[in-house]
Amino acid sequence: MEVYINRALNISLEKPKNEMDKYSLEAMYRQYYKNVYNYISFRINNHYDSEDLANSVFENAIRKFHTYKPECAPIEAWLIGIAKNVVTDHLRSKKHTVFTPIEDILGLASPSDRPEEVVVRNEDNRALIQAMSKLKDKERQILSMKFSTDLKNHEIAGILGMSESNVGVIVHRSIKKLMKLLEKERV
Amino acid sequence: MNNDDRNNEFLKMCREIDFSAESMNQEKNLADLKNMLETINNERTAKMNKKIKRPVTIAAVAAMILCLSVAVYGQELWRIIKTITVGQYFEYNVVEDSREFIPVPEELKGQLFDKDGNELDVFPEDRVFYNANGEEIGIIYDGGKCRVMTEEEFNATQIPKEFIFEDFDEGRSYFISDVLTPEYLPEGYMFSKIAYYGDPEDKSRTNMYSNKYMNIYYSDGENEIVMKLIYMDETTISGSKASKDIEEISVNGREAFIDGGRLDILLNDVLYRIYGNDDIGRDELVKVAESLK
Numbered sequence: 001m002e003v004y005i006n007r008a009l010n011i012s013l014e015k016p017k018n019e020m021d022k023y024s025l026e027a028m029y030r031q032y033y034k035n036v037y038n039y040i041s042f043r044i045n046n047h048y049d050s051e052d053l054a055n056s057v058f059e060n061a062i063r064k065f066h067t068y069k070p071e072c073a074p075i076e077a078w079l080i081g082i083a084k085n086v087v088t089d090h091l092r093s094k095k096h097t098v099f100t101p102i103e104d105i106l107g108l109a110s111p112s113d114r115p116e117e118v119v120v121r122n123e124d125n126r127a128l129i130q131a132m133s134k135l136k137d138k139e140r141q142i143l144s145m146k147f148s149t150d151l152k153n154h155e156i157a158g159i160l161g162m163s164e165s166n167v168g169v170i171v172h173r174s175i176k177k178l179m180k181l182l183e184k185e186r187v
Numbered sequence: 188m189n190n191d192d193r194n195n196e197f198l199k200m201c202r203e204i205d206f207s208a209e210s211m212n213q214e215k216n217l218a219d220l221k222n223m224l225e226t227i228n229n230e231r232t233a234k235m236n237k238k239i240k241r242p243v244t245i246a247a248v249a250a251m252i253l254c255l256s257v258a259v260y261g262q263e264l265w266r267i268i269k270t271i272t273v274g275q276y277f278e279y280n281v282v283e284d285s286r287e288f289i290p291v292p293e294e295l296k297g298q299l300f301d302k303d304g305n306e307l308d309v310f311p312e313d314r315v316f317y318n319a320n321g322e323e324i325g326i327i328y329d330g331g332k333c334r335v336m337t338e339e340e341f342n343a344t345q346i347p348k349e350f351i352f353e354d355f356d357e358g359r360s361y362f363i364s365d366v367l368t369p370e371y372l373p374e375g376y377m378f379s380k381i382a383y384y385g386d387p388e389d390k391s392r393t394n395m396y397s398n399k400y401m402n403i404y405y406s407d408g409e410n411e412i413v414m415k416l417i418y419m420d421e422t423t424i425s426g427s428k429a430s431k432d433i434e435e436i437s438v439n440g441r442e443a444f445i446d447g448g449r450l451d452i453l454l455n456d457v458l459y460r461i462y463g464n465d466d467i468g469r470d471e472l473v474k475v476a477e478s479l480k
Contacts, residue, residue, distance in 0.1 A: 021228075021398055022221050023361065029217050034207040041206035050206065055216050062224050125204045147201040175194045 020065040029058060032076055036083050038148035043087045043140065045129040053090055057083045077155040080145060084159060131181045139174035146171055268431060271444070274453045276419040279429040279444065295326065298335050349382040349402075358383075363398045363418050364457055371478035373471050375407035399423050410465040412475070417458045425458075427451075438476045445469060452476050 037054045044050060060082050068078050132140050138160075145156050153171065154164040207213075269281040290309050291299055299307040299316045307316055318324045324335045352358030358381025359366050382402045399418035404411050417423055433446040443452035449462035450472040461475055 020224065021361075021363075022224060025220060025224055026217065029220065033210075033213060034205060037207040037210055038205060047206070047209050051210050051212060051216075054210070055220070058216075058220050059223065062220065062227065125206070128201065128204070143201075146198060147204065172194065175197055176190070179193070179197055 020062060025058075025062065028061070028075060028079075032079050033058075035076060035149045036079055039080055039083050039144050040087055042129060042132065042144035042147055044090065045133070049090065053083075053086050056086050060086065073155065073158060076149055077151055077159060080149055080151065081159045084141065128178075128182070131178060134181055135174055135177060139170055139177070142167060142170050143174050143178065271429070271433070271435075273442070273444070273451070273458075274419055274456075276421065276424045277417075277453065277458055278426050279433060279446075280426055281429045281431055281433055295335065299324075349384060352381040352383075355381060355403075358401070358403075361398050362401045362416065365455065366401070366403075366416065367454060367457075367459070367479040368403070369405075369414070369475045369478045370480050371474050372405055372412065373407075373467055373475075376405045376412055377407075379404040379406035379411065410463060410467075412461065412463045412467060414475075415460040415462075417460075419453065419456055419458050436473070438473060443473075443476060445472065448472075450476050452479075454479065 033054065036057050037050055040050045040053045040057075041047070044053070057079060061079060064082070068075070073081075132143060135143070141160065142156060145151055145159070151159075153167045156162075157164045157167045160167070271279040271281065273279070291307055297306065298318065299310075300319060300321075301307055301311065302315075302317060302321070304317075304319070304321065310316070316324060318335065318337070322337050324337055326335055352361075355378055361383065380403075382404065383398070384400055399420070399422070401416045403414045403416070405414070406412075417425060419425070429444075429446045433444055436443050436445060438452055441452060441454065443450055445451075448466050449460055451458060451460050453459075459476070459479065461472055
C-alpha cells in the first residue's frame, strides 16, 4: 500500500508541463497545415484570407500551447477548435454576410445527373463551397470539419459543445441537403 | 446505391479536395512562426531570470507549497523529519513512517473498508484496506487531492507513455540542454535507448510533454541502469520523498545524494538520477556519476 502512495507522490510532483519547441512546431505545422487551410477554405472561400487565417491559427497555437491538454483531445481537434474561433472572429470583423448569387452556382455546375459527379467533374471546387453557403451556419461548420479533417463525430461534438448523436444527425442531413442543392442547381 | 452509400461516396469525394495547393507561402510563414516562437521563448526566459533575482523567488514560494502539500496528508501517513534543498528547484522530504492509529480524513470517508466490508474510521496498522467491492485499494495523492483506486486502475492511468529513440544522438538532440554521459559503466552495460514522456502514437511529437525530461537506458542484456535527467527550472520544480538514511556525498567536488539504491546529482542545472532495476551497488553508482563528462 505504502509503495504506491509513494509512487503517486513522486509522479504528482514530477509531472512534466507542456512546452513547444521549434521541432514540435514544425512537425505540427507540416502535419496539420493542409487540414487547417482546407477547413478555413470551406468556411470562407477566399484564398488570400485563408492563408492569413491559417497563419493566425498557428500563431494562436504557439501562444496557447501551454493550455493544451493531450488527455482531453487530439492535437488536430485542438487546432480546428482554434481555427473555428479565428474564422468566427474574421467573419464578425468583416461583418461578412455569406451570400452567393444563384448565377454563380448555375455557371459552375456540371451537366451531370448525380451530385457526387458534379464534385468530381467540376474543376473549380468553389462551386461546392458556394453551394455550402446555402446551408445553415452550424451545418456548414460541421461539414467543413468532416471534409477537411479526420475528426470523429465525438471530437467535433467536443469542439462545438454539442452531443455526438446531434453531430451525426446534422452530418447526415446536411450532406443530403447539399447533394440536393447541387442537383437542383444543375437543372 | 442506397442513400447511405451515396452520402458516404459524396463525403469521400469532398475529402479529396485540397485547396492548400493554392497556398504559396507555407515555407515563409513557417519561418516567421519559428521566429515568433523564439521571441516568445526568449521573453519568457528573460522574465524568469528577472524573477530569480528577487530575494524571495517564485521558486522558493512554490517549493514551500510543495512541502505543505506533502504535509497535508503526509503528516498523517508519514512524518516529515527534514527537508533538504538541492539547488533552487529541487528538494527532498525526509520522512519516517507513522504507525499511530490515524483517523480517515473527511475526504475519504465512506470509501475505505476492511476485508469484511466494514467501513473504516481509522487507518489500520497494516495500511491494507479495500473498496466496497472488496478489492484492495491505495490512496493516490494527486494535485492536492486524495483519491482511491485499485493498483490496476493506478497502473493504467499513471504510467507515462514514452517516445523511444534508439539512436543516441537523435534522442539527445531533443533535450533542452547539453547532456553529460558516463564514461564508466559496470561491466557488460551499454547504451540501449533514450525515452521522453509522451504519446508514442503521435509521431509528430506535439504530444510530447516536455523536452526537459529524458531517460537514458543502459542495458547488459538482462538488467538496466536508468539515468533520468530533469532540466531544473521554475517549470520543473520537483520534490522527492527520501528515507532518513539518505546520504550526502561528494562527487568530483559536487554534492550528491544516495538513497534507496539511487544517486542524484545536480550538474549544469540538470538533475541526474541514476539507478538500476537490479541493485548495482553504492560504489558502482558513484563510479558512474564520477565519470559523467
